[in-house]
Amino acid sequence: MNLAGARVLGSNSSVKRSKILQHHLCDRIAMPSFRHRAQALSESEKSQIKPDFSFGIVADIQYADIPDGHSYHGTPRFYRNAKAALRRAVSMLREGSIPLSFTIQLGDIVDGNCKENAEKALDGILGELNAFGKPVYHMLGNHCLYNLDRELLHQKMEIPNLPADGGSYYSFEPHPSWRFVVLDSYDVSLPGWEPSHPRYQLALEWLKKNNPNENKNNPQGLEGVERRWVAFGGGASPEQVAWFKQQLQEASAKKQRVMVFSHLPFQPGTAPNPCLQWNYEELLDVMRGSSCVVATFAGHAHQNGYVRDEWGIHHLVLPSVLETPPGRDCYGHIKVYGDKVKLVGTDCMMSLDMSLGRKVLQEAA
Ligand SMILES: [Zn+2]
Numbered sequence: 001m002n003l004a005g006a007r008v009l010g011s012n013s014s015v016k017r018s019k020i021l022q023h024h025l026c027d028r029i030a031m032p033s034f035r036h037r038a039q040a041l042s043e044s045e046k047s048q049i050k051p052d053f054s055f056g057i058v059a060d061i062q063y064a065d066i067p068d069g070h071s072y073h074g075t076p077r078f079y080r081n082a083k084a085a086l087r088r089a090v091s092m093l094r095e096g097s098i099p100l101s102f103t104i105q106l107g108d109i110v111d112g113n114c115k116e117n118a119e120k121a122l123d124g125i126l127g128e129l130n131a132f133g134k135p136v137y138h139m140l141g142n143h144c145l146y147n148l149d150r151e152l153l154h155q156k157m158e159i160p161n162l163p164a165d166g167g168s169y170y171s172f173e174p175h176p177s178w179r180f181v182v183l184d185s186y187d188v189s190l191p192g193w194e195p196s197h198p199r200y201q202l203a204l205e206w207l208k209k210n211n212p213n214e215n216k217n218n219p220q221g222l223e224g225v226e227r228r229w230v231a232f233g234g235g236a237s238p239e240q241v242a243w244f245k246q247q248l249q250e251a252s253a254k255k256q257r258v259m260v261f262s263h264l265p266f267q268p269g270t271a272p273n274p275c276l277q278w279n280y281e282e283l284l285d286v287m288r289g290s291s292c293v294v295a296t297f298a299g300h301a302h303q304n305g306y307v308r309d310e311w312g313i314h315h316l317v318l319p320s321v322l323e324t325p326p327g328r329d330c331y332g333h334i335k336v337y338g339d340k341v342k343l344v345g346t347d348c349m350m351s352l353d354m355s356l357g358r359k360v361l362q363e364a365a
Contacts, residue, residue, distance in 0.1 A: 107141030
């Protein structure tokens with residue numbers, strides 16, 4: 001993990017720098033008792049004002065029934081342990097002192113290395129998540145799409161209100177004052193579509209235009225944020241962008257605040273550049289043109305990352321269950337108040353207080 005990426009912009013941010021640093025170190029130094037820390041947080045929370053609602057959050061479970069391995073960069077990956085870590089997370093989220101209304105998983109529920117047993121792996125992890133006993137909202141990551149059909153994923157994950165174009169974006173209202181928008185990072189992508197599909201063809205066109213390497217998974221020669229033009233990435237179609245604008249207009253009309261969830265990060269500085277969504281700038285412009293978006297949450301990068309942009313939007317990237325060593329934990333819950341949002345991370349996941357003040361560059365057309 002690289003918490004150099006957890007930059008803080010904006011003068012009124014309430015991020016606790018020391019706490020983020022603590023979680024940065026937590027990736028490298030064994031903590032004496034994560035359970036004690038989780039319990040201590042819960043006890044201190046009891047005396048605070050009741051939130052309007054709360055929910056659980058988990059990222060990149062990436063389970064596979066295969067021996068441990070490493071990422072491309074050499075980070076250890078604990079494939080089988082991911083299920084045990086998730087079971088513990090679900091148990092703690094279900095039985096914790098804060099009642100949670102639902103949980104959100106940020107994509108890559110299974111790993112792409114379980115080709116033969118992908119559906120069995122998916123069923124097993126969905127079974128663990130469903131033990132939560134309340135709704136679980138899902139989104140698709142690249143690993144979900146390497147071996148599993150989109151339609152099958154939609155069906156098994158019981159994703160609500162899907163668009164007719166086969167994409168995986170949707171929204172829901174967890175509270176009258178809030179709208180949660182789940183974007184599909186792989187609406188335009190190579191994984192998940194047949195090569196003849198227009199969205200695959202569009203992805204190929206974008207990749208050819210922006211990555212001159214023969215192997216489109218190789219960002220060699222690309223500089224800075226241009227390194228996002230890799231074949232394991234993806235983007236949002238013009239149809240999804242139009243739908244997103246409409247969602248924000250509707251939310252504004254209803255005086256709702258909005259949180260945005262996505263597998264791929266939007267904001268440079270929250271994650272290594274190859275992890276950024278292809279057309280992140282277009283999506284950020286939509287968010288910044290409307291005063292209702294408060295925060296974005298993403299996974300994919302397997303690290304804590306945080307930037308509050310100059311328009312006051314909080315951009316968070318959350319670490320993976322997969323790369324959390326056995327015996328350690330990586331999940332959180334989010335408490336939503338009228339004037340702030342509070343992420344309470346457990347063990348390897350950072351904690352953060354977010355105020356809701358926003359500036360708007362221009363109103364969305
Ligand atoms: Zn991913």
